[in-house]
Amino acid sequence: MPYQLDATVAAIRSIAPSLFRMTLHCPAIARSSLPGNFVHILTSKAGEPFWRRAYSVHDTDTTKGIFEIIFKVVGRGTSSLSRMKKGDKLNLLGPLGNSFTPPHKKNIVALVAGGVGVPPLHFFAKTLVQKKKLPPRNILFYVGMRTRREHFGLPELRGMRLNLFPATDDGSFGYRGFVTSCFEEAMQSTSLALDDLNV
Numbered sequence: 001m002p003y004q005l006d007a008t009v010a011a012i013r014s015i016a017p018s019l020f021r022m023t024l025h026c027p028a029i030a031r032s033s034l035p036g037n038f039v040h041i042l043t044s045k046a047g048e049p050f051w052r053r054a055y056s057v058h059d060t061d062t063t064k065g066i067f068e069i070i071f072k073v074v075g076r077g078t079s080s081l082s083r084m085k086k087g088d089k090l091n092l093l094g095p096l097g098n099s100f101t102p103p104h105k106k107n108i109v110a111l112v113a114g115g116v117g118v119p120p121l122h123f124f125a126k127t128l129v130q131k132k133k134l135p136p137r138n139i140l141f142y143v144g145m146r147t148r149r150e151h152f153g154l155p156e157l158r159g160m161r162l163n164l165f166p167a168t169d170d171g172s173f174g175y176r177g178f179v180t181s182c183f184e185e186a187m188q189s190t191s192l193a194l195d196d197l198n199v
C-alpha cells in the first residue's frame with residue numbers, strides 16, 4: 001500500500017559532479033519498498049516544479065527506518081533536491097511501481113544498467129544475495145557510468161561477492177564503452193545462450 005507522508009533528509013552527499021546520494025528517514029517506506037519500486041517526491045515546497053518526480057529506491061535499512069535514492073541534476077526538480085539539507089522535510093508518495101520476478105534457484109541472472117538506471121537493480125541484487133535467493137556467483141551485474149568517479153555502489157557490490165562487470169564511457173574503469181555493448185560482447189564470447197539467462 002502506498003503512503004503519502006513527509007520524510008526527513010537524513011543525509012545528502014555529492015558523489016560526482018551533478019550526481020547525488022540522498023538518505024531519507026521514513027520507516028513506513030523503508031519497510032515496504034521492494035526492488036524496482038520508486039517514490040514520487042514533491043521536490044519543492046514553493047510549488048515549482050508543480051509535479052512530483054519519480055526516484056527509484058536504491059537501498060533500504062529497515063532497522064534504521066531509512067532508504068536511499070540516487071539522482072542526477074538535470075532540471076528543476078533535481079536542482080531543488082540538490083539544495084536540500086539534513087533535517088529538511090520532503091513529501092513522498094510511495095512505494096509505487098512493480099518489483100521483479102524472483103529467479104529460480106539454478107538461474108543465472110544478468111542485470112544490466114547504467115547511470116541513474118542502476119538503483120533498482122542494485123537493490124534487486126542486494127535482496128537476492130541477502131535473502132539467499134541465488135548464490136552470488138550466479139548474478140552477473142553489468143554496471144555502466146560515464147566515468148570512474150560515478151561508480152557509486154562499488155563497495156557494497158564488491159561486498160556482495162557477485163560477478164561485477166563495470167563499464168565507463170571514457171574507459172577510466174573497466175570496459176570502455178556502453179554497458180550494453182559490454183554485455184553483448186560478453187554474451188557473444190561465452191557459451192552461455194541468452195535463453196539460459198533471466199533477462
Ligand SMILES: Cc1cc2nc3c(=O)[nH]c(=O)nc-3n(C[C@H](O)[C@H](O)[C@H](O)COP(=O)(O)OP(=O)(O)OC[C@H]3O[C@@H](n4cnc5c(N)ncnc54)[C@H](O)[C@@H]3O)c2cc1C
Nearest residue numbers: 038053054055056070071072074075076077078079116119
Ligand atoms: C519510474 C522512474 C524512476 C526514476 N528513477 C530515477 C532515479 O533513480 N534517479 C534519477 O536521477 N532520475 C530518476 N527518474 C527520472 C526523474 O523522475 C526525473 O524525471 C529527473 O530527475 C528529471 O527531473 P528534473 O525535474 O530535474 O528535470 P526536468 O526539469 O523535468 O527536466 C527534464 C529534462 O528536460 C530538460 N528540460 C527542462 N526544461 C526544458 C526546456 N524548457 N526546454 C528543453 N529542455 C528542457 C532538462 O534539461 C532535462 O534534460 C525516474 C523516472 C521514473 C519514471
